[in-house]
Amino acid sequence: MTARAERVANLPETAALVRDGMVVGLSGFSYQNPPMAIVREIIRRGVKDLTLVSGPTSGLETDLLIGAGCVRRVVTAGVAFERVAGIAPAFRRSAERGDLDVWECDECIWHLALKAAAWGMPHILWRGGIGTSLPELNTGLKEIMEGGRRYLRVPPVQPDIVFLHAAEADPFGNVRVAREAYLGRTFSERALALACRGPVVATVERIVPNAEVAASPERTIVRGALVVEAQWGAHPGGVSGRYVPDLEQYRRYTADGEAWLRDDPGPYRRYLERHVYGAKGHGDYVKMIGAQNLERLGAARA
Amino acid sequence: MSPERGTVAGQPAAGRHEVARLLACVVARELRDAEVVAFGLNAELLLAAALLAQRLHAPNLVMRHGLRIERGHELSPSAWTAEPASRSHELVEYLEAHDAILDVANRSSPMRFCDVFFVGGLQIDREGSANLIGIRGGDGRMKTRGPGSIGTVSIGSLARHVILFSNEHTTRRFVERVDYVSVPGWRRRAAAGLDGGPSLCVTPLAVLEFADGLMRLRSIHAHATEEEVRRRTGFPLPPGPVPVTPSPSSAEIEALSVVDPTGRLDAVDLRADGGPQ
Numbered sequence: 001m002t003a004r005a006e007r008v009a010n011l012p013e014t015a016a017l018v019r020d021g022m023v024v025g026l027s028g029f030s031y032q033n034p035p036m037a038i039v040r041e042i043i044r045r046g047v048k049d050l051t052l053v054s055g056p057t058s059g060l061e062t063d064l065l066i067g068a069g070c071v072r073r074v075v076t077a078g079v080a081f082e083r084v085a086g087i088a089p090a091f092r093r094s095a096e097r098g099d100l101d102v103w104e105c106d107e108c109i110w111h112l113a114l115k116a117a118a119w120g121m122p123h124i125l126w127r128g129g130i131g132t133s134l135p136e137l138n139t140g141l142k143e144i145m146e147g148g149r150r151y152l153r154v155p156p157v158q159p160d161i162v163f164l165h166a167a168e169a170d171p172f173g174n175v176r177v178a179r180e181a182y183l184g185r186t187f188s189e190r191a192l193a194l195a196c197r198g199p200v201v202a203t204v205e206r207i208v209p210n211a212e213v214a215a216s217p218e219r220t221i222v223r224g225a226l227v228v229e230a231q232w233g234a235h236p237g238g239v240s241g242r243y244v245p246d247l248e249q250y251r252r253y254t255a256d257g258e259a260w261l262r263d264d265p266g267p268y269r270r271y272l273e274r275h276v277y278g279a280k281g282h283g284d285y286v287k288m289i290g291a292q293n294l295e296r297l298g299a300a301r302a
Numbered sequence: 303m304s305p306e307r308g309t310v311a312g313q314p315a316a317g318r319h320e321v322a323r324l325l326a327c328v329v330a331r332e333l334r335d336a337e338v339v340a341f342g343l344n345a346e347l348l349l350a351a352a353l354l355a356q357r358l359h360a361p362n363l364v365m366r367h368g369l370r371i372e373r374g375h376e377l378s379p380s381a382w383t384a385e386p387a388s389r390s391h392e393l394v395e396y397l398e399a400h401d402a403i404l405d406v407a408n409r410s411s412p413m414r415f416c417d418v419f420f421v422g423g424l425q426i427d428r429e430g431s432a433n434l435i436g437i438r439g440g441d442g443r444m445k446t447r448g449p450g451s452i453g454t455v456s457i458g459s460l461a462r463h464v465i466l467f468s469n470e471h472t473t474r475r476f477v478e479r480v481d482y483v484s485v486p487g488w489r490r491r492a493a494a495g496l497d498g499g500p501s502l503c504v505t506p507l508a509v510l511e512f513a514d515g516l517m518r519l520r521s522i523h524a525h526a527t528e529e530e531v532r533r534r535t536g537f538p539l540p541p542g543p544v545p546v547t548p549s550p551s552s553a554e555i556e557a558l559s560v561v562d563p564t565g566r567l568d569a570v571d572l573r574a575d576g577g578p579q
Contacts, residue, residue, distance in 0.1 A: 029369070029400060030343060056400060056453075057450070057452050057453070076450070077450050077451050077452050077453065078449045078450030078451065078452040079449075079450065080449050080450075080452075082343055082344050083344050083571075086449050087447065087448065087449045087450075091447070092447045095444070095447040096444070096445065096446065096447045098443075102450075104435065104450075104451070105451065105455075106450075106451035106452065106453060106454060106455035106456050106457075106484075107400065107403050107451075107452060107453040107456075108403050108404055108406070108453070108455070108456035108457070109455070109456065111400070111401040111403070111404055112404070115401075126407075126456065127407060127456075127459070127460060127496075128406075128407070128455055128456025128457070128459050128460050129455045129456055129459065130459065130486075130494040130495070130496065131459065131483065131486035131490040131491055131493060131494030131496060132455055132459070132483045132484060132485070132486055132490075133433075133435060133482040133483045133484070134451070134455060136482075137435070137482070143494075149495060150494055150495050184368065184369030184370065184397050184398065184399065184400065185369075185397040185398070185399065186399045186400075187369075187399070187400055188399075188400050188401075190399060191399075191400070191401055
């Protein structure tokens with residue numbers, strides 16, 4: 001009998017799957033579970049003109065790619081850092097300058113567009129969003145009449161490739177959440193993976209044996225992923241049930257980005273030098289942040 | 303003291319923590335038993351209001367906080383909390399994936415997303431439309447990019463009850479006509495074939511309601527004056543005697559001390575004096 005194929009990969013080879021102009025799905029929610037290690041790797045490769053499908057309300061993974069000049073278009077309901085920044089600085093700058101095309105939507109419409117792709121539907125009709133400015137701002141959305149009622153017609157949005165970060169996976173591509181997950185069991189991992197036309201790449205804190213996964217299948221949220229072990233791979237974001245977001249890092253990033261909004265690009269450039277280009281890979285990044293600083297973010301087990 | 307600041311009978315204006323407590327009571331009084339109320343992640347004051355309502359008159363109120371359905375007796379850190387030792391997750395009785403927000407379209411299911419939803423905005427207008435999208439410049443293009451629509455567009459039009467909440471009261475926030483619509487108010491809803499509209503608008507200075515689809519004063523908080531509220535509202539409000547917003551009752555004060563024993567409400571982002579014009 002031949003052996004079952006493992007689906008374990010590494011950061012450089014999975015980042016290399018991203019080409020200029022691709023539609024890239026990024027999972028995460030606010031500060032939680034952003035696939036930051038792969039985002040930094042994608043930036044180091046200098047890809048251009050990406051369409052990001054992130055969020056639905058996205059955060060640093062989206063803002064950093066925009067700030068590094070990799071993005072042409074975003075499909076997201078917002079880019080923000082909760083209390084640290086009501087609107088993320090690079091997103092704001094690029095959108096206001098007209099350098100960034102925003103596929104204006106809210107969280108429901110974002111999910112519907114992915115569901116349309118996952119279900120192979122030409123569009124989904126939705127009662128939310130009628131009477132708003134969304135159709136004016138997003139030419140993909142149209143108000144139509146059907147059976148005497150007004151609806152918003154939402155087209156499919158299909159990522160070419162999806163990246164997500166999670167607590168664990170087995171070598172065969174079964175991705176799972178921490179037992180202690182508290183903010184939410186899953187975010188948009190499944191929505192993006194089911195809509196994706198190409199590979200789904202999961203960076204995880206730890207690769208665990210298949211037997212462990214089979215012992216609690218209810219924790220598995222995505223199957224068939226390419227799996228990359230990248231401990232602290234969501235930093236400075238948190239991972240539900242594993243570690244909390246590093247708000248000090250978010251505050252520094254925001255300050256550097258806001259200097260750029262005031263036409264001083266120096267601090268943001270230095271941020272990219274230090275946190276992205278200055279580190280050869282994720283290992284370097286972890287060393288630069290410091291193991292002690294990272295350990296301190298570890299979630300206390302109840 | 304700035305002349306902008308309201309005073310009553312020579313008393314100093316209320317501080318942020320007093321106004322935060324008052325607003326928590328104002329909102330709590332609007333929440334009914336067995337309703338489902340939904341909050342975003344950064345909404346301490348509204349969470350406090352829901353906890354207060356659960357304690358005082360709505361023991362079956364369901365709280366949806368981020369992706370969690372939770373119960374609690376005390377205001378705990380936000381759901382994504384940055385506090386490693388937080389035990390707030392122990393209050394959670396149900397977790398869901400983010401696409402559960404689509405369940406807002408069926409108002410009847412016991413698993414419906416919500417009945418009551420709070421909406422804010424960069425701008426709020428006379429008929430209760432809210433704008434989180436952006437501000438137009440002189441050329442008609444978007445000059446200031448707002449945070450985006452987040453979850454508000456669909457939930458704000460499909461939820462049974464929408465309450466507008468603003469942490470400031472200025473002519474910049476309260477405008478005749480919003481530049482972009484993220485949540486439609488009364489007239490825009492009627493034009494789109496949606497019934498109803500927002501029921502209430504709560505600000506640090508006043509409570510406003512709607513009559514014939516337009517905003518009017520319901521009450522003014524004790525630390526503000528009617529002249530000040532009118533001056534800080536960018537559209538005319540119908541004349542008429544306006545009562546003072548009832549202060550927190552002793553039962554509310556007692557419940558608040560249980561709900562917020564550590565003074566988390568002191569830190570909420572709120573312009574007690576209405577904010578800089």
